[in-house]
Amino acid sequence: MSARATLVPETLGGLNCWRLSLPGGDSLRVAEQGGHVLSWIAGGRERLFLSPRSALDGSALDGSAPVRGGVPVCWPQFNQRGDLVKHGFARQLPWLTTAYDLGADAASLELTLCSSERTRALWPHEFELTLRLLLQPGRLRLTLGARNTGAQPLAFTGALHSYFACDDVAQASLSGLQGRPEWDSLTDGHAQGAEPLRFEAEFDRVYSGQSTPMRLQDGAQALTISQSDSWGDTVVWNPHVAKCAALADMEADGWRRMLCVEAARVFEPVTLAPGQTWQGWQQLELG
Numbered sequence: 001m002s003a004r005a006t007l008v009p010e011t012l013g014g015l016n017c018w019r020l021s022l023p024g025g026d027s028l029r030v031a032e033q034g035g036h037v038l039s040w041i042a043g044g045r046e047r048l049f050l051s052p053r054s055a056l057d058g059s060a061l062d063g064s065a066p067v068r069g070g071v072p073v074c075w076p077q078f079n080q081r082g083d084l085v086k087h088g089f090a091r092q093l094p095w096l097t098t099a100y101d102l103g104a105d106a107a108s109l110e111l112t113l114c115s116s117e118r119t120r121a122l123w124p125h126e127f128e129l130t131l132r133l134l135l136q137p138g139r140l141r142l143t144l145g146a147r148n149t150g151a152q153p154l155a156f157t158g159a160l161h162s163y164f165a166c167d168d169v170a171q172a173s174l175s176g177l178q179g180r181p182e183w184d185s186l187t188d189g190h191a192q193g194a195e196p197l198r199f200e201a202e203f204d205r206v207y208s209g210q211s212t213p214m215r216l217q218d219g220a221q222a223l224t225i226s227q228s229d230s231w232g233d234t235v236v237w238n239p240h241v242a243k244c245a246a247l248a249d250m251e252a253d254g255w256r257r258m259l260c261v262e263a264a265r266v267f268e269p270v271t272l273a274p275g276q277t278w279q280g281w282q283q284l285e286l287g
């Protein structure tokens with residue numbers, strides 16, 4: 001019989017996690033807190049950035065310190081575009097593990113966050129949010145699904161806020177956003193995406209319009225990042241020196257080792273009628 005994928009519980013700091021591993025060596029570490037992917041090892045190398053100063057002690061559970069790195073699930077609000085806590089509450093609440101499937105060449109894990117007294121105190125809506133992680137050799141697909149389980153319409157924005165590991169972001173480039181409408185949140189300027197993007201200063205921009213696969217080149221390493229059109233926007237963020245220094249959960253030179261490329265819904269909220277569902281994915285692939 002051929003070897004199959006494994007799913008093993010482990011802890012990181014004070015967080016309950018799962019390690020999902022393929023027989024070929026690729027693996028994923030996911031925390032139940034936030035449904036937060038903390039690590040993706042593919043091709044023998046860590047592909048996600050996780051700040052060593054990140055709060056991994058569960059302090060995020062009181063809403064004060066989300067984990068810095070990996071793939072935070074920002075929902076039901078992107079950034080400060082609403083009355084909720086920045087980037088929404090989903091990244092700071094405990095999720096449940098609801099399904100898994102362990103094959104020889106593929107494995108998946110599903111985590112779910114449902115509305116509760118705690119979420120209703122923050123946001124008066126009934127919902128079911130699922131994150132399905134599909135791991136294959138050299139590839140990870142993250143699919144976020146939202147269902148309105150209440151009797152009233154609900155509207156949300158959000159993101160899969162992926163932090164990619166870089167050897168040196170100042171030498172890295174991101175291509176695939178050429179010509180897309182660009183909004184620079186630092187200057188409030190509008191332009192069109194340049195080809196390729198480079199990161200020599202603080203960078204915080206939103207690209208709207210139809211997405212095509214992007215390629216992150218970091219030295220000899222390349223990653224193809226794609227997303228479903230249901231997201232609508234792509235956010236590219238790097239804090240650079242000064243903003244990084246203001247983030248207590250980042251090391252001084254942490255900005256050099258990361259680039260966020262986020263599948264996002266920023267400008268136009270998704271509205272779900274009672275019973276309606278929405279899905280959006282981001283896929284990461286070596287090469």
Ligand SMILES: O=P(O)(O)OC[C@H]1O[C@@H](O)[C@H](O)[C@@H](O)[C@@H]1O
Nearest residue numbers: 079086087161204205235237262
């Ligand atoms: O520090 P946080 O809440 O995780 O947010 C990080 C960044 O997230 C990005 O998505 C935003 O575009 C930035 O403006 C923001 O600073």
